[in-house]
Amino acid sequence: MTSPPSLPHAPGCYLFSDNGGAIIYVGKAKDIRKRVGSYFQKTGHDTRTSSLISRIASVDFVVTTSEVEALLLENNLIKKHQPRYNIDLKDAKRFAYIELSSDEFPRIGIARKAKGDGTYFGPFVSAAERDAVLRVVKKVFCLRSCRRLPKRACLRYHMKSCSAPCIGAIGAAEYRVQVERAAALLKGKGSDLVRSLKAGMAESSQRQEFEKALALRNQITAIERLSLRQHVERPRGTDQDVISYMVAGGTVFLMIFSVEKGLLSGKQEYRFGAHGDFFEEFLVQYYADHPPPSELILPHGVDAALIEYFSQKKGSAVQVTAPKIGDKKRLIELVNKNIEHAFFRDELKVQELQAALGLPLSPAVIECFDISHLSGTSMVGSMVQFCNGRPDKNNYRRFRIRTVAGIDDVASIAEIVKRRYQRLADEGAAMPDLVIIDGGKGQLSAALDAIRGICLEMPVIAIAKQEDDVYLPGEVLPRRLDRKGMALHYLQEIRNEAHRFAVSYHRLLRGKRMAGNDGRTAQKKKIPSRSG
16 A cells, blocks of 8 residues: 555545555545554454455545534445445435425425425434424424325324414415525524524423423524534535635645535645646636536636636536635635645644644654653663654664663653763754653653753653643643644654654564573664664
8 A cells, every 4th residue: 555645633534545546445434544544453354344455555535524524425425436345325315305395385394315396405414313303393383294285184283283274274475484484494594593492491491391491402402403514415406616725835735626416526636836827727727628517616706708718618607606605615615624634734733733832933843752661671762753744764763771770761761862862962963843752740850851961952841641631841730732633633643653663662672582682682683773
């Protein structure tokens, strides 16, 4: 397998491809990096998964704004690419919609496909959520759900969940008002209704009518969930390209999301030099070889002549939209989010770490130290270096502990830190922008004393394994970073790499001891201790 892209800690979909570039599996994940990593870290896979792993040549991904959106996107991508290792979903049912029919007295119900003359809302990936929303709308607006109008009132009318247009209990105009209000709620414009239900819930609680209050709370929850709008599944019948870009260091980073017949079907990435009219030039060249869609959603407007060019290429009018608010604006934001993860993730996590720690300078070069031992035997240390967000393995170093007897992680940290930076000082080499110690306050103090003992000053922090608390000099309490933020994830990545490197060296020396060697064999066979 080729080196995978820098996978994000974010919800979305991942795509495995074989040597021929064919997509062989599409999966969804709450955390893309963890999920993809699990394929290669775990053992004991079933036969089908083992076969899949053996054929993976490259990994791609699409970031989404929520897990629900990732689920919808996975379904869309599987239907488009029909990967070999996914379940065949050609005949599978799609996620259900709520439908308002086009009858004189529209009925409300469930539709598996958004076809016909009715109005459709959804899709809903949770049947329980969909049914809860349906119950709320029926009860609040008393809309009929029967397929044919009966000749007499049914039980729903007597239960006050239907306004009974079948017996003329409500006129067509008044019923239409209720339908319009229901449609507004299903579109996510139900703030007034939510306020009313919350007032009713508070009143019920004061009267100690807890069951009624609970029922109202469930209704509010169902309504509020409608605000989780799906940006992946668009209204059917619409072909769109969503295009956005970012410029950094004289380079344009551009991405296209293609929406075919209402489904987000894939993405394309481009990188090229920036100049004054690069965006319009790109559009001309791209659509010279690709048929324009019915609508282009762009981050800003373009010249009218270019719109005419698109229309001539397509043979019909092409709408160009530069949204400022609403769902289409959120699509542009989603493309930008994917651009950040695809092209700028390393830069972003360095910036996030600088902000989280309050560092005066960007921590472009970071060195992290760790200690490994087994009951005090084969004590070793490791140092890994990250440069601009990526590991620089040429500058990794291994240390055998020379001056410490027994189990003393604090003293061992002091030794290897002093050896590392005394050597750099003697050579006149550049110092790192940040030093990280795997440990707590004791290890941090030992490292600081060692650095100051050789008359050096540089930022030093420690990160504890248990709670991922971050200790900074001069701060009594540990600093808690955002659990979902890039800064903490970057620190964890560096700390885990230092631990892995230390453990691998410790196992190497321990294995040689068990084989009857005294450890000096490592030097004879030139095992790179690179003691710094």
